Amino acid sequence: MLEKLRYITKKVWKWPWVKALVALLLLFLGLNLVFPLNVRPRYSTIVTAADGTILHAFLSDDDKWRLVTELDEITPVLRKTILHKEDNYFYYHPGFNPVSMARAVFRNLTTGRRTSGASTITMQVVRLLEPRKRTYGSKIIELFRAVQLELFYSKDEILQLYLNLIPYGGNVEGIKSASMLYFGKPPQLLSLAEITTLTIIPNRPSSLRLGLNNKLIVQERNRWLNRFAKTGLFTAEAINDALNEPLDAHRRALPKLAPHLSLRLKKSQPDQPIIHTLVKPNRQAQAEQLVANYVGRVRSMNIHNAAVLVIDNQTMAVEAYVGSADFANSYDGGQVDGVRAVRSPGSTLKPLLYALAFDKGMMTPKTVLNDVPTSFSGYEPENYDRQFYGPITVESALANSLNVPAVKTLQQLSTPTFVESLKKAGFETIKKQSKGLGLSVILGGCGVTLEELTRLFAAFANGGQIGNLNFVAPNESDAPAKKSRLISEDAAFLIMNTLTQITRPDLPNNFDNSYHLPRIAWKTGTSYGRRDAWSIGYNKRYTVGVWVGNFSGEGVPELSGANIATPLLFTIFNTIDYNSSSGWFRMPKSLSMRQVCAETGDVPGETCEHKIVDYAIMGVSPYRRCQHQKAVWTNATGTVSYCAHCLPENDGSDDAVRRFFPNLAPELIAFYESRRIPYPKIPPHNPACTRVFAQQGPQIVSPNDGSEYFINPHQPQQLQLSCQADNEVKVVYWYLNDKLYRKAAPTEGVFFSPQPGALKISCADDKGRNTDIRISIRTE
Template sequence: MTPGRRISQWFRRFWLKAGALIISGWVLYNLVFPLRPVVGYAVQVKDRNGDLLHAFLSDDDKWRLYAELSEITPLLKRTFLRKEDKYFYYHPGINPLAVVRALAGNFSGARQRSGASTITMQVARMLERRPRTYGSKLIEMWTALRLESSYSKDEILQMYFNLIPFGGNIEGIKAASVLYFGKPPQLLSLAEITALTVIPNNPEQLNPQRKKALLTERNKWLKRFEKEGLFSVPVIRDALQEPLVAYRREAPKKAPHLSLRLRRELPAESRIVTTLRQAVQSQAEALVENYVNRIRGMGIRNAAVLVLNNETMEVEGYVGSADFENPVDGGQVDGVRAVRSPGSTLKPFVYAVAFDKGICIPKTVVNDVPSNFAGYQPENFDQKFKGPVTVEFALANSLNIPAVKVLNQLEVRTMVSQLTRAGFRTIEKQANDLGLSLVLGGCGTTLEEITRLYAVFARGGRYGPMNLTMDAGTGKSAMTLMSEEAAYMITQILSKSDRPDLPNNFDHTYRLPRIAWKTGTSYGKRDAWSIGYNRKYTIGVWVGNFSGAGVPELSGANIATPLLFELFNSIQYNSPKDWFERPDRLELRKVCSHSGAIPADGCTELVNGDAIEGISEFRRCEHLRWVFTDPDGTVSYCTYCLPAEGFEKRSYPNLAPELIAFYHKAKIPYLKIPPHNRMCQRMAEDGPPVIVSPQEGSEYYLQGDGGSEIQLLSQASHDAEYVTWFVNDRLLKKTDPVSPVFLVPPLGTVKISCVDSKGRNTDVVVFVKRF
């Protein structure tokens, strides 16, 4: 082997080893010190389809919106690459020919200098800003090579489009597209893209504020593209004719309350995809704003709306206030999460739980009469009483007394437990302080909690967590909060159209999809509620003032429900008419119309009533009482004094003492049991009168200094011709045994005594305080 050949082989081995060593060292260096650029992007809140709803500045106060690969269209790539780096897909991050050309031009003193920067080198410079020096250029080249070895070409191009400056604090193609043209990058035309390609070269001189200069530069590059054959002549001609409508716009601010909420709840996310449907959100925002403008003259200044998809438990519309930018009326308060008094909106849930406990069915009769619950004396909204009513009538007419009576049977702790399971956080915190007033709004809830609860009726009793983002439903399961039968019975009651809470003069219900709904008005007329649902949606509406100021005209029926109907008309106009199917375990039974119980002897007025098989109570009706009387019905007999002949067995209404007292006070006639045979010697052996009201040990809290009254009511033996009432051993009034007496009690410990005509006496002690 000749010496020349040996030297040649040595050099070949040397360069092979050196190359392998360099490559190994390069790979090892990148493994030990991986290039992982950290870029702080502005927070984007998107709808379920990925369209931008709201944007927030980045931590360094830049409008730097991250663009997905799908948002970078082929037209964008083609135009930018032709202008900035047409050999991008062919070089390793550095273009040697461009470097040589730049050096030659710079050293020759040419007027127009070239930096030889590839797109990869521009990314390196934008990732870490440095002065424009030769040393900085070398660092950029080094970083560009590292980028090329760590990322694909498309990933590097995506970085470029996300970092490129467009003047001021706007960075990235998406931010420029949205803020200059009001549209996402994928909708940009060739003329708009070309305008954006020229801005980064000189953002101070070429920007929408200098429209003439930008237009001139745009057209110059369009003609250049035509000359180079990048686009066809007709396409270029159309682009040249397109007017330049670029100007600095505000960032999108749709769904501001939800956007702020999610930004706080998800601080690590820069791209939040909500469950909102932009069409539903826009309709809801517009309807709320217009509606509040119409009722502002009444002194009602705000409203909030939540639109929930029952099938997925995803929120499709979220309006926290009528105008987010209105600081006077608390526009930035999120009415969806504000704690307010729920009024009567919890009544359906109380009845549903009672149905499941077997306490009642829709046809069960409850007395809507003045009642005292250990000092708590609720009244109806209209301060009137209806007497005996069915549960379904009581719910449809939102009567207060029957709801309190049913809750009293259930016990407050049972309801608090159920509401806590349903996610009522404020009620959970107030659990130890809540009483029977809970069902009438004596607690704190939010529109979010109530709307989610009504979705349970629409979902056949299944409760599911509410989803605000598209990935929020992962791993969450539903639980059964009530039976499907109870939910269906409540729905049937709330979907009746002959209800008193149908809005006055509302003439657009013919377009309304079939819905079930419930209204509510808080004490002092501070909050108006209307919650409606069908198979598809549950929509919650709150109307009022965030200041808490009451308005005489404010009511759920006439103020909140019209907005609810408008929302359903808008969101579900011409929707399918499908309705809920009747559950299999719901049986139809014959019940007595006077009690709602299974008919007994003498029950002649029967109706069909829904009941839950194996759950609903199966007791016999006791609305009638059989009494022995003389043939004229003027005297009644007991078995002790019943004559051998000359008597009849007759039925009389078996009325509760509270109902008798109501009939007496309202002067409503009713069929009374004849007085007992006065000749009966056994009556003298009967006990003293029973004081039905007030009850022993009751505490009364009376408001103010006015004449708040409590009711005195007794139940005496038939031989008692009259009873006499005493208060603290002082005479109050003498009256017949069944008539109520009303007393303005003194403060402190009060002894109340009742003495019948036979001298038999009963005492009770109550305690009276003032607020």
């Protein structure tokens, strides 16, 4: 068998045409290595919506409208029409048609001029990719390239290339470009008449100009339709309908929705001709219109811009992305992307802080904190309304966005712990600022973006799990995006339960349709100087982030999260998810209910009479026994209190009576005293007691022990001296470097002009008890 095969091979090799064929093949392979095929058309970038429609289109880098036609957009009617007109044997030849070439050569030689061509679709693709002068040498190169195309690409891919590159006059190339620009629809929606129109234009793009020579185009179109009828390419009924169809072709503008997102994606994927996003076109159009209308109404207040982000909680898909009120308005910075602009968050980070505190077992929603003037190493925060509210629950502190309780909670939790959680949540600017961040971070002393904040609140909606936002449709090969645990499901529920309350100050005053309030959890924020107004809200289905302000950073007195940003948030929710059918959040099984004392939020003790119900995370929430009252022995009239050393002996008399008084923190006592708020006071201690010095002296709360204070010698400044003392103290004495400075009431604020250098400050009460601190004064 092997010998027979060798014999046949030797015999065949003697045939001259076999040697010529092998030589030609080797020549082709060599030329293919030296001159490889390079098919890289410079396409326009298309950004599509979730349903495949075009959101935004960009010119190619050579300023052409050259939109990519995908394979599924090439309908059978389009395929039949273009092949019948251009290349009937497209699916049968190897890139060139020998019969057509021989016929063309014969006609050209017999007539002495070029009367017909023999270019196949494949050869036309080569010419469109590499334009050359129409010479016989160019034809040979086209033949070589055509064979290369056929070897490396399928027939459907070659047809797709042809449809993407055919010229339509001016800077319009490709059937999809012409279809969108002149008919306002994608190729798969074209009628037979429109398809025929677009197949005849490339042969005469200068004379058959759509929108200008429509009457001539109709005549040429109908001529070809009659030819199709003679060959039986389409049914008589289809041809008749096409002949009677009017031509409504004129130059249109391509869609320009989601310009900020489109520019962002084009920059991140410069070589991708089609970027498939998850944006819903109706949702995007609604959001853009609502933002434009709303900014138009508040522009009279000198508020010129807004940004909105809408996220599907389940898929983390971005369904609407509005970077500014008007992209074309360069005067107000319309091309600035407000979704990614770094701004101050105001109070919008407080929900995460309290959620972390719940998870650390530091508190529960009914835990009582003191909202009183407090100095944190010189940092003295105030509330938005410059008022203080005394004892207040955690949930009320969050709902009312109070600052002092938040700073106290952050101090207890520790700033590094909170910052690490923010970094885990993807706050990029905070990662860069982390080393310099302090307690002010919770009140807006950091940089965030609307994208980051909205993603954070989507984590609350997803039970405490945070995931990346999905701007583009994932590939089939991509693994499902994973979410990481930021806070517990229990803490997320407790935060949601608090942010759902509508009895709160950040309900818009001017939201007159109060009966149309959407059922959402939301949090507002206003940055220092009223430069940024935030409102982030979520329900089971969506999370929506809203920022309103000026990209210039100019503050506006009327700007606030409650009255400016929240109305837009409510309007968006009422538009995109009115009467949501997605249900509501359910309480986790690991969350329980328990009775607590209303005075402290702790587990009730023997003296707790007023009890309320509170949530508790099983095995995590604190289990402290309430001690909001303390027992004090007094005389029968309640004018003198006794300690254990001076308590009268139990001789049957009524000289000593056990009474209960509020166990108030010194800071709360000082707050009550400074504002003359009445409260039950413990009677003065028995003046005859000899053990009074065992008790604590007045506590200096300002200045801060061990701190450095900088003064400007050219603009003298004063420092305040204040302390907290027991109820029975009537007078305190202030000493500077062991020299008496002034006698004052315990609640009286005393001021002095400091001098550079080390300073010892002492405070003594009228019982002889003394406290010292040391500070340092320096010049700037």
